[in-house]
Amino acid sequence: MDKIFVHLAKMSTAIVFMVLIGTVISLYINARPAIKEFGSYFLIDPRWGVEIELESVTDNIEQLGQQPEMKDLSEDAISEIDVEEDNFSYGLDDFEDDFVPMEDETDTGQSELEGTSKTTKEVYGGAVPIVGTIFSTIIALLFAVPISMGIAVFLSEIAKPIIAAPVGVAIELLAAIPSIIYGMWGLFYFGPFLASIFGGNSVSLLVGGLVLGVMIIPFMAALSRDAINTTPDILKEAAYALGATKTEVIKDVIFPYAKKGIIGSIIVSLGRALGETMAVAFVIGGVYQFVHKVTDPTNSIPVALANNFSESSGMSLSVLFYLALILFVVSFIIIFSAKYFFLRRGSY
Amino acid sequence: MSRLIINKIVLGLSSLSGVIGLFFLLWILVSLVVKGFAGLSPYIFTHDLIDHGIRNLIMGQFMLAALATVFGVPLGILAGIYLQEYGNGTRYAEIIRDLSDVMMSAPSIVIGTFVYAIYVIPVGHTAGWAGVLALFIMMLPIVVRTTDDMLSLVPVELREAGIAIGASKYHVILHIILRSAKVGIVTGLILAFARIVGETAPLLYTSGSSIFWSTDLSSTFPSMTVSIYNLATQPEQDMVDLAWAAALVLTVMVLILNLIGRYLIRDKQAK
Numbered sequence: 001m002d003k004i005f006v007h008l009a010k011m012s013t014a015i016v017f018m019v020l021i022g023t024v025i026s027l028y029i030n031a032r033p034a035i036k037e038f039g040s041y042f043l044i045d046p047r048w049g050v051e052i053e054l055e056s057v058t059d060n061i062e063q064l065g066q067q068p069e070m071k072d073l074s075e076d077a078i079s080e081i082d083v084e085e086d087n088f089s090y091g092l093d094d095f096e097d098d099f100v101p102m103e104d105e106t107d108t109g110q111s112e113l114e115g116t117s118k119t120t121k122e123v124y125g126g127a128v129p130i131v132g133t134i135f136s137t138i139i140a141l142l143f144a145v146p147i148s149m150g151i152a153v154f155l156s157e158i159a160k161p162i163i164a165a166p167v168g169v170a171i172e173l174l175a176a177i178p179s180i181i182y183g184m185w186g187l188f189y190f191g192p193f194l195a196s197i198f199g200g201n202s203v204s205l206l207v208g209g210l211v212l213g214v215m216i217i218p219f220m221a222a223l224s225r226d227a228i229n230t231t232p233d234i235l236k237e238a239a240y241a242l243g244a245t246k247t248e249v250i251k252d253v254i255f256p257y258a259k260k261g262i263i264g265s266i267i268v269s270l271g272r273a274l275g276e277t278m279a280v281a282f283v284i285g286g287v288y289q290f291v292h293k294v295t296d297p298t299n300s301i302p303v304a305l306a307n308n309f310s311e312s313s314g315m316s317l318s319v320l321f322y323l324a325l326i327l328f329v330v331s332f333i334i335i336f337s338a339k340y341f342f343l344r345r346g347s348y
Numbered sequence: 349m350s351r352l353i354i355n356k357i358v359l360g361l362s363s364l365s366g367v368i369g370l371f372f373l374l375w376i377l378v379s380l381v382v383k384g385f386a387g388l389s390p391y392i393f394t395h396d397l398i399d400h401g402i403r404n405l406i407m408g409q410f411m412l413a414a415l416a417t418v419f420g421v422p423l424g425i426l427a428g429i430y431l432q433e434y435g436n437g438t439r440y441a442e443i444i445r446d447l448s449d450v451m452m453s454a455p456s457i458v459i460g461t462f463v464y465a466i467y468v469i470p471v472g473h474t475a476g477w478a479g480v481l482a483l484f485i486m487m488l489p490i491v492v493r494t495t496d497d498m499l500s501l502v503p504v505e506l507r508e509a510g511i512a513i514g515a516s517k518y519h520v521i522l523h524i525i526l527r528s529a530k531v532g533i534v535t536g537l538i539l540a541f542a543r544i545v546g547e548t549a550p551l552l553y554t555s556g557s558s559i560f561w562s563t564d565l566s567s568t569f570p571s572m573t574v575s576i577y578n579l580a581t582q583p584e585q586d587m588v589d590l591a592w593a594a595a596l597v598l599t600v601m602v603l604i605l606n607l608i609g610r611y612l613i614r615d616k617q618a619k
Contacts, residue, residue, distance in 0.1 A: 005518035009434060012426035013444055016492060019485055020447045023454075023462045030465045150365025158359055159366075167370070169610070174373050176539075176606045178546030180573055181595055184580050185376045188383075188588075214372045221369065245355035268453060275455020277549035278577065302457045302549065309464065310474075310553045324461040328454060335453045339446065 027328060031321035038124060042322060045125020048288035124319040126301075126326065128288045132205065133300040133327075135291070136280060139209025140273045144217050145266060151217070152224035152262075153250055168225065175218035183282035186211035191283050200295025201285070208284035208300070215279045220269040227261025228254055260341075267338035271331050277302035301327045384596025387589040397559040397575060400586065402594045404561040408570030409598075412476065412555060413545040415565075416483035421537060424488050428495025433521055445496065448489035459485050460550035468554060476562075476569030479555025483544045490543065494536025498529040535612045542605035546598060548573035572598055 038045065151171065155164045190211060191202035198206065231254045239249045255262070285297020286307045301323050309320055395401025427444070435441035460482050467478040502525050510520035526533075551557075557574035558567075572594055579591035 002516045002518045005521075006434060009426045009430035012423045013430045013435070013441075015423060016427045016448060016488055017444055019488065020451050022466070023451075023459070023485075026462055026465045027458070147365045147369045150362045151369045153362045154366035158363060170370075171373075173603055173606055174377075176542060176546075176602055177376075177599055178548070178573065178602060180546070180548045180576055181380060181599055182376065184576070184591065184595055185379055187580065189375070189379050214376070217369050218373065245351055247355040247358040248351070250358070271453050275453075275457065277455070277457040277552075278573075281577070282580070302455060305457050305461060306549065306552055309461070310556075321461065321465065324458050328458045331453070331455055331458075332450055335450050336446070339449055 024325075024328065027321055027325045031318055031325045033315060034124065034318040034322040037315065038319075038322075042124070042126050042319075043130060043326075044127050045123070046127040046288075046290060047123050047125045048128060122315060124316065126319070126323055128290060129299045129301045129304045129323060130326070131290065132208075132284065132298040133274060133302075135205055135298075136209040136212055136284065136300055137270060137273045139206065139294075140212035140216060141266070141270060143210055143213030144220055144269065144273075147213075148217050148220035148224055148269075149262075151221040152228055153254075155221070155225050156228045157246065157250060157254070168222075171218045171225075172222050175222055178278075179215055179276055180278040182211055182215045182279040186214075186279065187282040190214075195295070198295050200293065201297055203283050203285040203297050204295045205284065205291050205298050206294045208280045211279050211283050212273045212276060215276065216269040216273050219272060220265055223265030223268065224258075224262050227258040227265060230261065231257045264338050264341075267334060271334045271338065274334065275302060275327060275331050277306050281306050380592070380596055380599060383589070383592035384599075387593030388596065392590065392593055396561045397570065400590060402572065402575075402590065402597065404558070404570040405572040405575050405594060406597065408476075408555075408558070408562070409545060409572035411563075411565075412479045412483055412551070412569065412571060413541060415480045416487050416544060417537070417541055419480070420484045420487040420491055420540075424491025425495045425533065427488075427492045428499060429521055429526075431492070431496045432499040433517070433525070444492075448492045451485075452489040452493060455549075456486060456547055457549040457552075460552055460554055463550065463554045474554060474556030474568045476555050476565030476567070479551045479569055479571060480565065482550035482554045483547065486547060486550055487540050487544050490540040491537065494540065495529075495533055498532035498536065499525060501532065502528050531612055535609045538605055538609040538612070542602050542609070545605070546573065546602045548577055552577070 034042070155168050155171075159167065186207055187203075191204075191207045194207050194210070195202040195204075200206075235253050235257065236249055239253045244252070280300055281303045284300055284303055286299055286303050287297050288299055288304075289296070291298045305320055305324055305327075308316070312320055392401040393403055393406075396404040431441045431445060435444075463478050463482040463485070467481060468474055471478075506524055506528060507520055510524045511517070515523070551571045551574050555571050555574070556568040557571040557578060558569055559575075560570070562569060576591050576594050576598070579587045579594070582588065
């Protein structure tokens with residue numbers, strides 16, 4: 001009996017292990033066609049789903065802007081298919097019909113369907129979502145770090161316990177709210193509000209970044225507060241006894257003492273912002289374009305995955321797996337370094 | 349004197365940023381409650397999405413999360429027991445610990461991608477089981493970590509006492525250690541459930557979302573979060589209102605689960 005139990009427990013661990021390893025492997029296998037095709041140039045190539053002629057690679061970059069239109073159309077067609085499966089063929093006809101008037105403007109996609117022409121191929125580059133992810137995360141951190149630190153310091157050092165306790169609980173509960181709520185709020189309230197101040201679109205890189213920032217504030221504030229609270233009272237009292245002001249205690253005693261925990265909380269929040277999908281999906285726009293102004297719509301890796309996955313196949317699907325792999329590896333590195341350097345568990 | 353002035357300024361700024369942060373969070377909650385209540389009515393709880401209700405969505409979301417819990421909890425607890433009671437200190441256990449920690453914060457959309465690759469592509473369409481699998485993978489590391497942490501808090505003396513009276517190791521684990529770590533583990537499970545019940549990204553293209561009442565997990569399954577995403581981006585105002593109502597219901601469910609979890613922990617600490 002004892003032996004059975006040991007083996008059962010061992011097997012469960014093995015399954016956990018396999019699931020985790022399996023994720024990376026299956027992503028790699030599915031991404032392999034894209035990795036082979038585009039290699040590491042993918043990381044800096046801004047073209048997404050652009051049809052090029054094999055002889056002249058650089059001439060057709062102007063076609064870049066036309067891709068989002070096509071995506072919209074296919075999205076409509078596919079949602080129609082989703083609604084009623086009986087109408088599948090009908091939906092597909094619609095899809096083709098939609099294309100006819102566009103044909104003289106752009107023939108992206110159409111020749112791909114026929115699959116006979118060998119002089120052109122579709123090129124995918126991940127630069128736009130990658131840059132979008134990086135920038136939206138930077139905006140989020142720039143916004144969230146000062147505010148979270150303010151909240152953490154306020155909760156642990158300034159506010160009286162009677163205020164700090166309920167506010168602290170509220171912050172922790174807010175960290176548990178599903179991210180899609182933040183996204184909806186961004187779409188219907190925050191986006192239009194920002195657009196009325198800064199001009200531009202109500203879906204943009206700026207809105208995406210700030211919604212992300214708002215989303216990670218409770219998380220970061222709660223973690224930083226916990227880190228700050230680990231400072232022994234005796235250290236603080238010693239500093240006060242020497243005549244230090246509260247600011248000096250915070251700056252010279254608490255921050256140095258809790259430094260590792262605070263940096264760790266920032267990095268973990270960074271990892272969360274990087275991989276967040278739903279809060280951004282509503283508000284970043286989902287178009288494959290670089291931003292010229294911060295109020296332009298763009299795209300990020302998770303949003304590209306969320307929007308384009310179910311309608312992709314073949315190479316375009318493989319490219320999305322490639323993006324997912326990149327995202328996974330990057331967040332793996334970030335989380336792992338955070339755990340390793342700053343948040344080592346001391347309990348074992 | 350200038351030190352005191354700087355002190356005042358810094359404390360003022362810190363309080364101000366606290367107020368700004370709370371203002372945003374309050375703004376979200378207020379808009380959610382106002383918009384959500386406007387769309388809330390008994391009608392939506394008794395009709396499916398096809399008739400502009402959310403009954404099937406609530407059922408679907410709960411079923412996906414509950415099934416993921418049913419599979420994830422025993423496996424996760426057993427793995428946690430192994431890490432703490434059998435493999436503790438070995439290199440293998442350390443690797444699993446680190447991996448599951450990393451997995452716990454892995455982007456949820458990537459997990460959806462993974463399930464799409466291993467389930468949806470071979471089967472050819474979205475299915476409830478794929479959604480269950482995705483949530484299961486999300487939940488597993490949380491359960492492992494919780495069990496591991498809670499078992500590490502059980503005093504060694506309890507284990508030694510059990511072994512000293514001649515109990516076998518699995519007996520000690522099942523009847524002594526698990527019992528004393530029960531509250532902590534249950535709390536962890538509730539919080540884990542609350543976390544996966546609100547997940548959208550891993551369900552987007554695994555379970556999809558159906559507008560009909562369905563208990564057939566091998567086909568597209570109703571999901572509340574995915575439907576909120578779909579509804580909120582539609583042009584019709586009544587669809588958007590329904591999305592807000594569903595969002596409010598979802599948030600209330602998640603918050604209640606969290607409050608129960610906190611209450612249990614507090615109860616334990618009070619003892």
